[in-house]
Structure formats: structure tokens, C-alpha cells
Amino acid sequence: MKRIDIAARAGRSLRQAKARTLLTSLAIAVGAFTLTLSLAAGEGSRQYADKLIASNVDEQSLFIAKDAALFGEGGSQFGGSGLSEYDPDAATRGNVTFKQLTAADIEAIRAVKGIKEIQPLYQVAIKYIKFEGKDTRYTSEVSTYGAGIVSETLVGSLPGRGEQIADGDIVIPEAYLETLGVKDASSMLGKSVAVTVGRTSSSVTSEQLAQAFASGGVEAAAALAQPEEKQFIYKVRAVTKQSATALASSSSVLIAPSQMKAISEFVTQGTAGFQKYMAATAIVNDGTDPATVKAVLEQKGYPTQTAKDLQSLIFTIVNILQGIVIGFAALALIASVFGIINTQYISVLERTQQIGLMKALGMSGRDIAKLFRYEAAWIGFLGGLIGSLLAFVIGTAVNPWVTEQLSLGEGNSLLIFQLIPIVILIVSLMVIAMVAGYFPSRKAAKLDPIEALRTE
Amino acid sequence: MIEVKAITKTYGKSKNAFKALDNVSFTIPTGTSVGILGRSGSGKSTLMHAVSGLDKPESGEVIIDGQNILELNQKAVDQFRARTIGFIFQSFFVQPNETVEYNVSLPLEIAEVPTARRTQKIDAALEAVDLSDKKNSKARNLSGGQKQRLAIARAIVNEPSIIFADEPTGNLDSTTGQKIEDLLFDYNRRKGVTLIIVTHDEELARRCDMIINVKDGKIESVKEPAELKV
Structure with a gap:
């Protein structure tokens, strides 16, 4: 079975369980939200430190x-x-x-x-x-x-x-x-x-x-x-x-x-x-x-x-602070990984007959596993998208206020959102979700079609 | 042509061993409709699984068009099923949340039929079972008879050479069941497709060209097409 067909079927079956999909991906969204904000804050602090040094120190x-x-x-x-x-x-x-x-x-x-x-x-x-x-x-x-x-x-x-x-x-x-x-x-x-x-x-x-x-x-x-x-x-x-x-x-x-x-x-x-x-x-x-x-x-x-050494000194501090926040986000992601594993296991159980039928029709175990892994990837994508979008919207909204509270001055902002780190984040979340989906997908792949299709 | 030679399938081990199929042999000519008749537990379903490559008997041969499918590896068996076999089940096993179109599309996707050719094949299959107008409906909104017609469309969409039907009318009322039977036999005759119906319904079996009676994992009797016609 072609990847695109598997991905499309994975997407459709998630849409059919909207509430479950959304709730599972919200767990990831929490991690994605925190990560996006910490990335933006890190970037903002670095740029601010850059300006600070550039306007005080001759390079x-x-x-x-x-x-x-x-x-x-x-x-x-x-x-x-x-x-x-x-x-x-x-x-x-x-x-x-x-x-x-x-x-x-x-x-x-x-x-x-x-x-x-x-x-x-x-x-x-x-x-x-x-x-x-x-x-x-x-x-x-x-x-x-x-x-x-x-x-x-x-x-x-x-x-x-x-x-x-x-x-x-x-x-x-x-x-x-x-x-x-x-x-x-x-x-x-x-x-x-x-x-x-x-x-x-x-x-x-x-x-x-x-x-x-x-x-x-x-x-x-x-x-x-x-x-x-x-x-x-x-x-x-x-x-x-x-x-x-x-x-x-x-x-x-x-x-x-x-x-x-x-x-x-x-x-x-x-x-x-x-x-x-x-x-x-x-x-x-x-x-x-x-x-x-x-x-x-x-x-x-x-x-x-050198001026650069000074800069790296400040960056080190920023990096440490950012590392702490990222650590918390990682904890949230670990929790969401278990959420995905759990949801996908339930999904495999619920769809035993469907899996059996697909296998009877000649779908290979590998493709069945792919179907479930792609579903997990979709959940990761959705969670990443929701989390980072929410972070972007809320971040952009409160940015002027935060910047004023910290008196960073005109033209500076604490949060600076960049597209590429966010894209990398979402892709990594998809990979993490796929890794989480590995065990349920293996269970699906190993299902015996005769058992699965036995009618009561 | 399907040649089954001395297949034996045992479930369980040593003391608890139970022979579901015991030294079963028969031959089915291409294009024949066959009724595998037996009570529940007789081994008729196991027989269907063995002949369709879903299950592997520990001894014997299943030769389909010259190829012993028991010698194939898993990937080749999967491909063989995707290309040459259509399945119809008592409980339909249509995917309720998918549309009629996507239900029928599944075997084409598994057999990696190019997207461009799928629509035409799906339309032809739906036309054959008279479900063209339900193409975009969700399968769960169909009646029992419509669901089984959808299952038939799914079984025939990739133009298999063998169709297995496991109690195809078992969950339907007699009128609807009759229509499904007509549909199957009509397709069998028009396309020259081998149709293997597993059933405990003697009346249904009697409509077939050939009847294989299974009891306790053994073949009790085989009524060849020639005998039936007399």
C-alpha cells in the first residue's frame, strides 16, 4: 500500500474519533505551547542581549x-x-x-x-x-x-x-x-x-x-x-x-x-x-x-x-534559563507520549475487525503498523500545530505588555517567534508521536486475521 | 483451477491436539461455483482460510493456477490475496465510518492500483451491485442488504479470479438473502469467476455447481458438477 493512501486513511480514521484525537493531541499541545514560548523567549533574550552589547560595547x-x-x-x-x-x-x-x-x-x-x-x-x-x-x-x-x-x-x-x-x-x-x-x-x-x-x-x-x-x-x-x-x-x-x-x-x-x-x-x-x-x-x-x-x-x-566573549557569557545565562523551561516542557511531552500509547492501544482494540479485514484483503503487517504510526504522527502534528499556534497568538497578544513590564525599551520584545524552529518543533513532535505509536502499531501488525474476523 | 492435496491442520498441542482438517483433498475447476457445506465446528471455515492463504496447514498442498501458495512467503501470500481473491463475510465487515466509495477503494489501495484507474473501477463495482447512488454515503447508514452489496462490490472491485463468501446470507432476511445469492451467482456466471460459498444452508449449497460436504475435519462427500446436472 502506498504511503499517501495509508496517510489519508490514518487521517480519516482520526477524524472519525474527533474527541479522542483532540484530547490526545491537547496533551502534546501543552508541551508544544511551552516549547514554542521558551524558544521565542530565548530568541528574544538573545537578540536583546545582542543589542545591549552592541550599544554599550565596541566590538x-x-x-x-x-x-x-x-x-x-x-x-x-x-x-x-x-x-x-x-x-x-x-x-x-x-x-x-x-x-x-x-x-x-x-x-x-x-x-x-x-x-x-x-x-x-x-x-x-x-x-x-x-x-x-x-x-x-x-x-x-x-x-x-x-x-x-x-x-x-x-x-x-x-x-x-x-x-x-x-x-x-x-x-x-x-x-x-x-x-x-x-x-x-x-x-x-x-x-x-x-x-x-x-x-x-x-x-x-x-x-x-x-x-x-x-x-x-x-x-x-x-x-x-x-x-x-x-x-x-x-x-x-x-x-x-x-x-x-x-x-x-x-x-x-x-x-x-x-x-x-x-x-x-x-x-x-x-x-x-x-x-x-x-x-x-x-x-x-x-x-x-x-x-x-x-x-x-x-x-x-x-x-x-573580547566583546564576543561577553556576549557568550550572557548567552550562557539565557541558555541555562531556557534549558530549565525546555526541561519542564519535555516532562509534559513525556506525559503526552503515554497518552498516545494508551489511545492507540485502545484504538487497536476497537478496530480489531477492521485490522483483520485489511489483513485478509492482503494488507501487509508492515502497512498496518504504518497506518497506526501515521495516525500517531497526525496526532503529534495536530498537537504541535495547536500548541505553537496558541503560543504564537497569546505570545503576540501579551508581548507589548510583557515588554513594557520588563522595561526592555522601544523596539525590543521579549518574545520573538521564528518559523523555522517552530517547523522543526512540529516535525520533532511528529517523530516523538510515531515513536510512541510504535508499540500499539506492532500489536496491530501482529494481529491474527482469523482471530480478528471470528464472528460471535 | 484450485487443487487441494491432503491438507491437515491441527490446533493445540499433544493431548489437546484437535484436527480441524484431516487429510482433505479436492479439485475445483476454474469458473465453478462451489458450496462448502457443513455444521459449525465441522472445519469448513478452516478449509476456507487454508485455501485462501489466511491460514497455513502443516502438511499438504494448495495449488492455485499451478502455484502452491503454502510455499510462498508472507509478502507473496499477501500479494496473492490482494490480486486474486475477494472476500465476503457473514457480518459484512464494512467500515461503518468510511463512505461507500472509500470502503470499495480499500482493496485497490492495498493492491496499489494507480489512483487514476481507481474511480472507474469503483464506479463499475458499485454499478454491478446497484449502489451507485450511495457512493458518498457513510456505510453505517446503509441497510443490511445494502451493506452486503457493498461488501460484494469491495470483493469484486479488483476483478479477482476467486471469490470466497462465508455465510453471505447468514445475517439477512430471506428476501434480501435471495437477492444477494442471485447477485453472486450472476457475477460468477457472467465473469467466469470461481465462487466458493461456505455455508450450513443446504438450499444455498444446492444452487452451486459443486458441493463439498465437510464433517469433523474430513470430506464426507463431493458432488461434482457432472453429478449435479444429472
Whole structure:
């Protein structure tokens, strides 16, 4: 018997038992529904992560550290005995000790072929920040302006990609305007911003103290020992737009690297942290593959991550979450497999005479088995179709709401449905259903036609 | 021509062994109508199963048109049944949820007759049993007589050379049964098809060219066509 005739008969006999067919396939539909949604959510998250990285990280950039532990790999200092050799270049964060990059390291990296520029990661805590025309002192984070990515501005303008802002410039985020009570963003342009930093005068010697005491008494000595303060003045160059996918610019003011360096060196002068950096960002020459430069750097003993590595890190998290959901869907599918086996066994029992007749008419056992397997495949197809269609309709309907709730921002959506994975899903469900239909179909194939046709 | 040579079929083992067919031999010329007559349990159904290749006797030969079908493998036996044999059963065994057309189409699909030629064959078979107007009805909506006519259409659609009918009128009232009998014998005569009717109804058997009397798995008597005509 030809496959197409068997498939047509299988389809017709399912239509004749509509309720049973529908109920059996609904069990599969539950699994298909969950799988379709998790596939869509996975795709959505990956695309979102992609955008997130693309709008925050220059793909030509490298992240370089001295200690692999910073990237969560091979961190010898993690969970150690608590007693480890002292390293003057190491920094301690919590219980973890990291080796740091020194100025010499930065120079060594700068010398590597293919590196266009390198910037140490300056970590500065400022005391406060003051805006022109406001008496209030605010706390704020200060970060380095990244030339690799050009953010959208609300007002003002930023230089093109790869170019830095001037030393006297400062860029403030849109979010600050609300706190400052500024309605007209353009009024901020050109206003001066004073960043005040402080350091403890550890460099004061007892000799200097004695001198100050001699000349100015207790007050002069106290003033000398008090934390020194320094003000850096900048002019607002631009206000960056709040962007759902921008990370860095959303909560800190941005200044040029040279200024960051100046502040950092002022703050750390005389301390162990002077010119020591947790990490550095380097930009690779256009046309050079960051991965090749990474290989060179790692050989020299600098653990490095490319933008792609960062991406795969985020993808790993997405994949794990997706894997969990898929695991649950798989459980639902296993349950539905038993449903199919059960239904098909009942169907074989119900149709004993029909099977007997078909065999008497010369239909081979193999074709009979095929008939029942194809029926199972139809059930799988129907279940897959119902499940994925339902997921698509419901997903599309709630997508805008979910996207808003998660504040993913304009143009992003959590669920992204793609045709090919859904088609693959449905085909796999048909295969699974056919495997489930194997045992009942074998029972049908082995039926003795004489027994089956015996009339009572 | 059908030649049955010394077939024996035993059910069960050792002590419980029961000989359903015991050394049965006979010959049926092509185009003959044959009545296999016997009470229930006499072995007449087993005989039909053995001759049609549904069952395998442990010894003997069933030679149909020169071919011993007991020597064929399962696939060849299936093909042999699909191409040369039509079956009619007491309980019709039509598929109630399928339409008349799809019921008749089944043997054609099994014999892998090309789709293009099926419609014409189905129409001819339905015409022969006068069911043309019911082509698209569901089989469950037919009366008993119509169902058996549908079964006949299904048996003849692929133009078999042998038709087996197992108590074809057993579930029908006498008037309807009479019509079915007429239909079968008429087809047998017009097409020269060998018709083998298994029955316990002597009256029906007497309408056949040849009667084989079966009792306790043995042939009690064979009335050849020549004897009957006298």
C-alpha cells in the first residue's frame, strides 16, 4: 500500500474519533505551547542581549585584566585557605584578592601589535558634585567617556566614534534632570559642574607636622592632617538620552579619560593603589580580529575577554534559563507520549475487525503498523500545530505588555517567534508521536486475521 | 483451477491436539461455483482460510493456477490475496465510518492500483451491485442488504479470479438473502469467476455447481458438477 493512501486513511480514521484525537493531541499541545514560548523567549533574550552589547560595547574592544579570577575563571584566590602570599600589586575586594595591572603592564599591552589604544579602568569615588546655580551637593558616579560607542543625546552633541570629548567637557545623563528639577534640558548646556574629590594626607611626614605646629599651632597641624580636597570644574557638553539598552551612561556623569586619570591619581597618590588598575579596556585596530590580539595578550599573561566573549557569557545565562523551561516542557511531552500509547492501544482494540479485514484483503503487517504510526504522527502534528499556534497568538497578544513590564525599551520584545524552529518543533513532535505509536502499531501488525474476523 | 492435496491442520498441542482438517483433498475447476457445506465446528471455515492463504496447514498442498501458495512467503501470500481473491463475510465487515466509495477503494489501495484507474473501477463495482447512488454515503447508514452489496462490490472491485463468501446470507432476511445469492451467482456466471460459498444452508449449497460436504475435519462427500446436472 502506498504511503499517501495509508496517510489519508490514518487521517480519516482520526477524524472519525474527533474527541479522542483532540484530547490526545491537547496533551502534546501543552508541551508544544511551552516549547514554542521558551524558544521565542530565548530568541528574544538573545537578540536583546545582542543589542545591549552592541550599544554599550565596541566590538573591537578587549577587556584585559591581570587576574583571570576577574572573569570568573581559574581564580586561584577564590575560596583558598584564606592565607596567601602578599603581593604589593594585588587589591582585595571583599574576601577575594585580585592581581592588578600596573603602569608597566599598561605600557606592555600598549606595545602589542594591533592595539590602537588602551585605557585603564579608573575607579574613583568622588565626594560630591555641584551643578551651577544649585547649592545642593549631590553624590554621583563618575565614569570614563567611552569613545567606542556614541550615545544618543537629548541636547548638545558628542564627537564621532573613536574621538574623545575635550578635557573640560562633562556629559550628564537624562535621569539627573529630574533630580535637579530641570525642565528644559538645553538650559543645562554650557553650565559648569564642579566635581570634588578628597584624599587622606598620608604623605604628611612628622617633620611637616612639627613645622606646621610650630608656625600655626594646633589648627595648622589639624588642617594639614585633614583630608585634602580638590575641585575639578567642567562644562556640560551634552545630556544623553535615557536608553533601555545603554548601561553605563544611565547613572553616572562622563568625563574624558585624561581627567579620570588626573582624578584617580590625585585620590590614590601615596597609597598602594596608585597607578594600579583592576582592568583595562583596549581598542583593537579596525580590520584586526580582536580574537588574535586576545591570543597574544593571554600568552603574555593577561587574561582577556573580547566583546564576543561577553556576549557568550550572557548567552550562557539565557541558555541555562531556557534549558530549565525546555526541561519542564519535555516532562509534559513525556506525559503526552503515554497518552498516545494508551489511545492507540485502545484504538487497536476497537478496530480489531477492521485490522483483520485489511489483513485478509492482503494488507501487509508492515502497512498496518504504518497506518497506526501515521495516525500517531497526525496526532503529534495536530498537537504541535495547536500548541505553537496558541503560543504564537497569546505570545503576540501579551508581548507589548510583557515588554513594557520588563522595561526592555522601544523596539525590543521579549518574545520573538521564528518559523523555522517552530517547523522543526512540529516535525520533532511528529517523530516523538510515531515513536510512541510504535508499540500499539506492532500489536496491530501482529494481529491474527482469523482471530480478528471470528464472528460471535 | 484450485487443487487441494491432503491438507491437515491441527490446533493445540499433544493431548489437546484437535484436527480441524484431516487429510482433505479436492479439485475445483476454474469458473465453478462451489458450496462448502457443513455444521459449525465441522472445519469448513478452516478449509476456507487454508485455501485462501489466511491460514497455513502443516502438511499438504494448495495449488492455485499451478502455484502452491503454502510455499510462498508472507509478502507473496499477501500479494496473492490482494490480486486474486475477494472476500465476503457473514457480518459484512464494512467500515461503518468510511463512505461507500472509500470502503470499495480499500482493496485497490492495498493492491496499489494507480489512483487514476481507481474511480472507474469503483464506479463499475458499485454499478454491478446497484449502489451507485450511495457512493458518498457513510456505510453505517446503509441497510443490511445494502451493506452486503457493498461488501460484494469491495470483493469484486479488483476483478479477482476467486471469490470466497462465508455465510453471505447468514445475517439477512430471506428476501434480501435471495437477492444477494442471485447477485453472486450472476457475477460468477457472467465473469467466469470461481465462487466458493461456505455455508450450513443446504438450499444455498444446492444452487452451486459443486458441493463439498465437510464433517469433523474430513470430506464426507463431493458432488461434482457432472453429478449435479444429472
